[in-house]
Amino acid sequence: MNRLEIRELVIDVPERRDGQALTLSVEPGQVWGVLGPNGAGKTTLLHTLAGLRGPRAGQVLIDGRPLAMLGRRQVARILGLVFQERHDGFPATVRETALIGRHPWLSAWQMEGGEDLRLAEAALERLDVVHLAERLVSTLSGGERQRLAIATVLTQAPQIWLADEPTNHLDLHHQSAVMALLAEQAAEGRAVMMCLHDLNLAARWCDHLLLLYPDGEACWGPARNMLVPAALERLYGQRLATAEIDGAPVFVPVR
């Protein structure tokens, strides 16, 4: 059980003034959604939280220890990141790709063992891509690659999940399945934070929300307090119609 704490954090978005510093904490069991229009800094925020880029100000802490003081390998054992973009350099199979999730857990001389293979296999099974295990990644569809990326982080087995638009490219069923997986990770005591473009998925699956405005302003809190139509309309610069279906609010853009 690890908590991710953000103190007075200002992310480094080029050519943007500092805006509001973020101070919040993603506790074990919580599912945080990050909402905001294109270019608001959602991806930059997640990369900063993962220690892949430095903040302009402030600190990111895991269990009270600054990220910068932890080794990369130690961070990778606690925190996993599902990237929005992926580059395939050299050909690799689906199974090999999932297996690299074990990297932070293996010593330099260690080969992947039976247990690592079992974890990778289970993750592929969970994301419904196990039948593709021997295929080259370059031959997969966008949605299949997305599921593979999530399976790789599942193989990594982090206590803190950061996911950059995890439902990108996914069909409706797999969108639901992936959100259920992330919710399940939280229910098992892990902390989850994800960027989303779909307000309705956020409303249904997230218990906390962080709204990032393009000018650097931000507000955050429990989801029910944040899902105010006026605030969301200002966030996206888009008029919304609201309804309630199945106990969750639903937002539809109107002309």
Next chain:
Amino acid sequence: MITPRRSLWPPLAVLALLGLTALLVSVTLGSAALSLGDVWAVARGEGSPLARTLILDLRIPRSLSAFAVGGLLAVAGALMQVLLRNPLADPYVLGLSGGASVGALAAMLAGLGGAVITGSAFAGAFLSTLLVFGLAHGTGSWTPSRLLLTGVVVAAGWGAVITLMLAISPAERLPGMLYWLMGDLSYSRSPWPPLTLLLVICLLLMPLGRSLNVMARGPLQAAALGVNVRPLEWTIYVVASVLTATAVTTAGSIGFVGLVVPHMLRLVLGNDQRLILPACALTGGTLLVLADTLARTMIAPEQLPVGVITALLGVPTFLYLLYRSR
């Protein structure tokens, strides 16, 4: 279904066997043909003095040099391809060989010989590496395409300098310079420094293999999986430069091995660096031993530059493999 991970040893054992066979063939063949019996006699400490000199003083050192140089070039190529995440990268394309050539030719032009040529080539290779990586790094970070482009342009620049030097050099020095440019193992002295380096580097790279696998998927992904990207990038870059500089100073500028061998092996063996790097050392070595044997024997007693053979053999093989691959 869980399939056990392929063991690394069977393919390496096969490649090692091929390498030994190639070495044996290269020792028996030459302008004066020796039988396996002659070789065996020398190996037992017998045989005629001529055969002893031929085998122990000439052919074995030369064959071992060829093996070491081929291995060094192939491993250097494989490393640069991982660093740039681009199968086009190799010491030749990135201008390292060009820098070394300019260094060596400058020494030859000045009428200097032996160790000075070696030192000068080494300095040229390093100058070129610093130039390419320094310029490509610039103010930002290394992007593979920028690095590759810088390398290609620097290589073109070296090419022009080489042409200039050839144009102004006295006619009697030209053949030696041309041979050096196309790769020539008759310049090599002791095979042990490059061979030792090859072995040491392969052992040092083994524990880095999995990190390199992750690096091949991009620096961000690698960092997210716990790799210290920047130190690893510098390690790859320094190691690849030392390997190239050593290879080029031993045998002149031999293109193609660093590009083709890793690529061929990836098509057959996949892209696990823990397997690919030692396999590159063995296959690159084998290839150059065979190429050098051909270079020595095809128009014996005259010799061809080995670089010509590697290209003539390598180009069709490579194109065929590329055409067949999925």
